[in-house]
Amino acid sequence: MNIYVKDEEIATKNIVPQKRVYGEQLFEENGEEFRFWNPNRSKLAAAFLNGLEKLEISQDWKVLYLGASTGTTVSHISDIAKDGLIYAVEFSPVSMRKLVRLCEIRPNIAPILADATKPKKYMDLLEKVDFVYCDVAQPNQTNAFIDNINLFLKDVGLAMIMIKSRSIDVNQKPQKIFKQEEKKLKEKGFSIVEKVKLEPYEKDHICFLVKKNF
Numbered sequence: 615m616n617i618y619v620k621d622e623e624i625a626t627k628n629i630v631p632q633k634r635v636y637g638e639q640l641f642e643e644n645g646e647e648f649r650f651w652n653p654n655r656s657k658l659a660a661a662f663l664n665g666l667e668k669l670e671i672s673q674d675w676k677v678l679y680l681g682a683s684t685g686t687t688v689s690h691i692s693d694i695a696k697d698g699l700i701y702a703v704e705f706s707p708v709s710m711r712k713l714v715r716l717c718e719i720r721p722n723i724a725p726i727l728a729d730a731t732k733p734k735k736y737m738d739l740l741e742k743v744d745f746v747y748c749d750v751a752q753p754n755q756t757n758a759f760i761d762n763i764n765l766f767l768k769d770v771g772l773a774m775i776m777i778k779s780r781s782i783d784v785n786q787k788p789q790k791i792f793k794q795e796e797k798k799l800k801e802k803g804f805s806i807v808e809k810v811k812l813e814p815y816e817k818d819h820i821c822f823l824v825k826k827n828f
Contacts, residue, residue, distance in 0.1 A: 619663075626690045657687070661821045669774065679691065684716070687749070733765050753782050756798050804826060806822055809823070
């Protein structure tokens with residue numbers, strides 16, 4: 615992967631030299647330019663720094679990203695899957711405007727203004743993908759994740775969801791929420807490949823990397 619890790623910092627090789635996305639620092643290593651990947655602004659960066667080991671994003675992967683926002687994490691996946699394509703689904707028109715501007719300089723991102731909980735609305739815009747990534751902070755986020763996997767993920771693909779316990783139930787302890795959502799995934803036919811908590815970068819968050827059972 616086009617990922618650089620050193621001294622508890624993480625970066626991706628910049629496919630658009632001299633261009634920043636969210637004010638991140640640029641640096642050179644062995645004649646190549648990298649962008650620092652801020653784990654306080656990207657849950658995927660936090661997961662990697664906290665020990666995520668079993669996700670290897672290939673440079674030609676097709677990715678479905680649910681909850682793209684303005685494109686911070688999307689842009690780093692764009693660096694890694696430089697020869698692939700990221701379908702970036704975002705519901706907010708305000709965020710989408712910024713995301714579209716990002717796509718103008720990063721042609722491997724395809725923005726989709728849509729509700730991730732209603733995947734049939736955009737199914738004609740997608741092909742089967744190698745990886746589904748979900749960061750949709752809603753009570754029904756796991757159900758939306760499962761629905762999108764069932765429609766769009768290749769049988770041999772991987773998927774990842776970022777669970778924010780307080781988005782599901784502020785009155786329950788995070789650990790109880792995490793176990794509840796893990797059970798839901800298993801009951802729907804998925805194996806947990808890896809799970810990583812995101813503290814200290816994100817409070818009361820966990821990520822699950824999953825695959826389909828056969």
